[in-house]
Amino acid sequence: MKCRKCGEKAVINMRQHKLALCREHYLAWLPEQVERFIEKYKMFTHTEKVLMAVSGGKDSLGLWHILKTLGYNAEGLYIGLGIDGGAGYSDESRALSEAFAKEHGLILHVVDIEQKYGATIPELAVISNRGQGKPCSVCGLNKRYLFNRVALEGNFDVIVTGHNLDDEVAVLMQNTFNWAGGYLARQAPVLPGGAGLARKAKPLCRIYEREMTAYCLLQGIEYIYAECPHAEGSTTIYYKEVLNQMETDRPGTKLQYYVSFLEAKKAGLFASVEDKAVLHPCDRCGQPTSAPGECAWCRMWDRVRLVKTTVPVSPESVSLL
């Protein structure tokens, strides 16, 4: 297989794009694609301040590398979840994120949930009784809350996440099977900010997971290979496997599914089910919430404090940056 641009030996063949490229041309092609989507979906500009959600995985580290290569002003935020303490998942992913930032001269902010608030995510899941003891619900709540707070406190214009096409189509499939109209209406490459919520963007929404793996390997980026242990057996992973099979049989299926979804959305297919929840500032922390009075995050930590005295009396006033 030869590179379509120079005729040298290709290192990657992307059947979905009918394109094979050598190392040099691939490492130039992928950032160009990312930049094209950043501009197409009006995600952010070169003069804006970007907060990159860093997990230590290939997508976030690879994207951070691409943003730097493209000249964007992106600082990272790593949230320590306290998953599998000791030499476990969180410790390794944090170490890799810090090493990456240091090597590339990038600023990485770290918010360790246990250090700041006195309990890890797995502990929170058990004590707070959210999500039937499974940590993903409290994990999501804390990540959404903390990213937004750091973005606002640090005057960032946009929060950027490393969700790739495989992530997006797995969620899309799940939402389609459930006809979850509200979720379908909200799934987009960029969510505008406002009412105390920072803008959110996914520059990899049209980039295959395999393309990110290849980018990191060819760039020599060290990332955590393991998935979070709590992701095991999730429906998202099941849908990813199904979609991989479809992609093998018919290259381009994932991209076609996602792009045609965005077109349908643009044509107004989900307009009638758009979430019109009115947000107001939480009485305690000031972060936007649709619940009356205090937000779910403040209420959750109150419940946890009844059991764990290490939790501060006013978690909302602990400074993050």
Ligand code: Q46
């Ligand atoms: S939500 Fe669940 Fe993930 Fe949190 S506990 Fe792990 S699998 S990291 S994206």
Ligand code: ZN
């Ligand atoms: Zn080439």
Ligand code: ZN
């Ligand atoms: Zn609150």
